[in-house]
Amino acid sequence: MTFLARPTAGVAPETDLVTGVGSTTPYIYAHAWNSGFGTQYANPSVALSGIVFNASFSPSGQTLLISVSVGPPYVIAYKWLPGYGAKYTDPASFPASTVTGGIFSPQENATAFSIDVSPYVVAYPWTTSGGFGTIYSNPATLPTGYARGIAFSPAGNAVAVAHDTSPYVTVYAWSASTGFGAKYADPSTLPAGDGRSVRFSNDGSSIIVGHLNSPYVSAYAWNASTGFGAKYSDPASALTSAVSGIDFSPSNGVIALSLSNSSPSLEAYPWSSSTGFGTKYSGPATVGSVAREVAFSPDGKNIVVATSSQTCVFPWSNSSGFGTIYTPPSSLLSSTYSVAWRPA
Numbered sequence: 001m002t003f004l005a006r007p008t009a010g011v012a013p014e015t016d017l018v019t020g021v022g023s024t025t026p027y028i029y030a031h032a033w034n035s036g037f038g039t040q041y042a043n044p045s046v047a048l049s050g051i052v053f054n055a056s057f058s059p060s061g062q063t064l065l066i067s068v069s070v071g072p073p074y075v076i077a078y079k080w081l082p083g084y085g086a087k088y089t090d091p092a093s094f095p096a097s098t099v100t101g102g103i104f105s106p107q108e109n110a111t112a113f114s115i116d117v118s119p120y121v122v123a124y125p126w127t128t129s130g131g132f133g134t135i136y137s138n139p140a141t142l143p144t145g146y147a148r149g150i151a152f153s154p155a156g157n158a159v160a161v162a163h164d165t166s167p168y169v170t171v172y173a174w175s176a177s178t179g180f181g182a183k184y185a186d187p188s189t190l191p192a193g194d195g196r197s198v199r200f201s202n203d204g205s206s207i208i209v210g211h212l213n214s215p216y217v218s219a220y221a222w223n224a225s226t227g228f229g230a231k232y233s234d235p236a237s238a239l240t241s242a243v244s245g246i247d248f249s250p251s252n253g254v255i256a257l258s259l260s261n262s263s264p265s266l267e268a269y270p271w272s273s274s275t276g277f278g279t280k281y282s283g284p285a286t287v288g289s290v291a292r293e294v295a296f297s298p299d300g301k302n303i304v305v306a307t308s309s310q311t312c313v314f315p316w317s318n319s320s321g322f323g324t325i326y327t328p329p330s331s332l333l334s335s336t337y338s339v340a341w342r343p344a
Helices: none
Strands: 015-021 028-033 037-040 052-057 063-068 075-080 084-087 099-104 110-115 121-127 147-152 158-163 169-175 179-183 195-200 206-211 217-223 227-231 243-248 254-259 266-272 291-296 302-307 311-317 336-341
Touching: 015 052, 015 302, 015 311, 063 099, 075 110, 110 147, 110 158, 121 158, 121 179, 158 206, 169 206, 206 243, 243 302, 254 291, 254 302, 266 302, 291 336
Parallel strands: 052 099, 052 336, 099 147, 147 195, 195 243, 243 291
Antiparallel strands: 015 028, 015 336, 028 037, 052 063, 063 075, 075 084, 099 110, 110 121, 147 158, 158 169, 158 195, 169 179, 195 206, 206 217, 217 227, 243 254, 254 266, 291 302, 302 311, 302 336
């Protein structure tokens, strides 16, 4: 396999890349990014206790949120300098069990988490100065099973949860002042099997659900007033395994999907809110058959995927697709569970 070289050290980073790696300490690595992997930041001052299933930056890039397999507290937040700053005080009321996904609201005034046991979703107020607030009340109607993914709408007025057991995706109205609101009606055509991931498009006009059974991804029109709209046609080039991760390019013109048991384990399609999936891009070189999270860089010029064998970052072009994989540091040449770029 051909790799692109690393950049010269000593250049101010374009962004930072955090990866949850392996099943042994330190469980997480962070690198400056300058058109390739740069300096590795020092590990967190407080050691993590388990696998990092999810890492998310706040919209401002001032905070890193980490979800771990062992707890309590299961969720940890650090100020970001760049590099790890002070650890925030843990929430007063912990999630009940393993947190599988975590995210900040677009307004950066709340955090929400998907978890593997009832109530399956929890949320807290958030301030950069004070950290976690008092846990919000549970939704009146809970998700129906093990939750594996969570997403806020771009406007911050809805929160979606992908989970096991029909209807496989549940969406609630959201307000930072009151928390979970009414549950939206289920889509008229349900996803085909247990939900594995969920994502709103960047313009808020669509919602995508990755799931266990064929066609493995279901896309719907979305409206904050009426909820789920018509289901888009399935991709013409069929997927071959469950979609474990979803991301849109910053321009909203491309959707990337990571696959849990397939080769290649990363696919990308042009995307239009009017027509849905376009003609599939040629896949990248095969790098691991099990992929977890996927994310475009803030400038849309790179795409990272967490796989069972390593962290893979590829240059990206909307016209030509995947480029040649960047050289990964030796610390990232092992099973990777989560990936996150610091917002520019």
